[in-house]
Amino acid sequence: xxxxxxxxxxxxxxxxxxxxxxxxxxxxxxxxxxxxxxxxxxxxxxxxxxxxxxxxxxxxxxxxxxxxxxxxxxxxxxxxxxxxxxxxxxxxxxxxxxxxxxxxxxxxxxxxxxxxxxxxxxxxxxxxxxxxxxxxxxxxxxxxxxxxxxxxxxxxxxxxxxxxxxxxxxxxxxxxxxxxxxxxxxxxxxxxxxxxxxxxxxxxxxxxxxxxxxxxxxxxxxxxxxxxxxxxxxxxxxxxxxxxxxxxxxxxxxxxxxxxxxxxxxxxxxxxxxxxxxx
Numbered sequence: 001x002x003x004x005x006x007x008x009x010x011x012x013x014x015x016x017x018x019x020x021x022x023x024x025x026x027x028x029x030x031x032x033x034x035x036x037x038x039x040x041x042x043x044x045x046x047x048x049x050x051x052x053x054x055x056x057x058x059x060x061x062x063x064x065x066x067x068x069x070x071x072x073x074x075x076x077x078x079x080x081x082x083x084x085x086x087x088x089x090x091x092x093x094x095x096x097x098x099x100x101x102x103x104x105x106x107x108x109x110x111x112x113x114x115x116x117x118x119x120x121x122x123x124x125x126x127x128x129x130x131x132x133x134x135x136x137x138x139x140x141x142x143x144x145x146x147x148x149x150x151x152x153x154x155x156x157x158x159x160x161x162x163x164x165x166x167x168x169x170x171x172x173x174x175x176x177x178x179x180x181x182x183x184x185x186x187x188x189x190x191x192x193x194x195x196x197x198x199x200x201x202x203x204x205x206x207x208x209x210x211x212x213x214x215x216x217x218x219x220x221x222x223x224x225x226x227x228x229x230x231x232x233x234x235x236x237x238x239x240x241x242x243x244x245x246x247x248x249x250x251x252x253x254x255x256x257x258x259x260x261x262x263x264x265x266x267x268x269x270x271x272x273x274x275x276x277x278x279x
Contacts, residue, residue: 008101014203015102019056023071025218029066029218038066053075066109074264079098093128099125104122106271113140115140117213128196141233150187157208168190172188255269
């Protein structure tokens with residue numbers, strides 16, 4: 001029904017649109033709570049070989065709501081090194097050649113009562129082609145009500161698309177886990193990969209996940225933006241951010257994929273919080 005080139009074009013256009021929608025909605029939230037709101041700064045980057053694509057990084061720093069939020073979109077192609085080919089599905093069979101497009105978002109909030117939010121969706125082509133992505137939250141404080149709202153919305157989007165919420169939830173719990181600390185990074189969410197059985201249905205699911213992230217973000221932020229917090233609360237948040245840094249630098253597959261595909265280092269590391277503590 002669709003050629004591979006058609007799929008790439010359609011998906012890349014969707015990710016362009018999604019980046020604009022997410023950054024626009026986040027900017028509206030920031031504007032609503034500040035007389036002089038921080039603004040997104042946009043940076044375009046290209047791989048060394050300009051024929052192998054690049055991306056657009058949008059970063060808002062030092063805001064009233066968002067202490068740091070990055071909304072990145074990339075579309076790259078090239079060839080994986082031999083040492084990395086066996087880590088990517090179908091890469092050996094494609095002689096390392098790949099094409100990838102996706103959107104990635106990490107939001108670190110100023111108010112420590114609001115959890116950090118992470119989202120990404122992507123489409124990757126080697127000798128195989130598949131979708132992957134997910135949504136998860138990392139709160140600094142337990143909130144069962146918030147967790148119920150969060151997971152109910154994610155279950156609904158999975159059910160509406162005939163996807164296994166239980167499978168994706170368990171995958172997320174197992175993936176976002178710090179073995180060096182023997183603890184989860186946050187409250188989980190959904191994580192999926194290698195979705196390749198039906199391109200059109202999987203693409204619809206990926207679109208719905210992106211729109212669900214926008215909706216969830218607004219619900220969670222508006223629910224807590226006016227909650228008061230103390231210096232002690234902020235310190236608790238900074239220690240939790242330290243765990244976030246550990247996971248992204250030690251275990252995150254997306255970070256490793258970006259570095260091994262010649263991505264922009266600043267964009268890849270935009271997930272790191274502006275400040276953190278360790279103990």
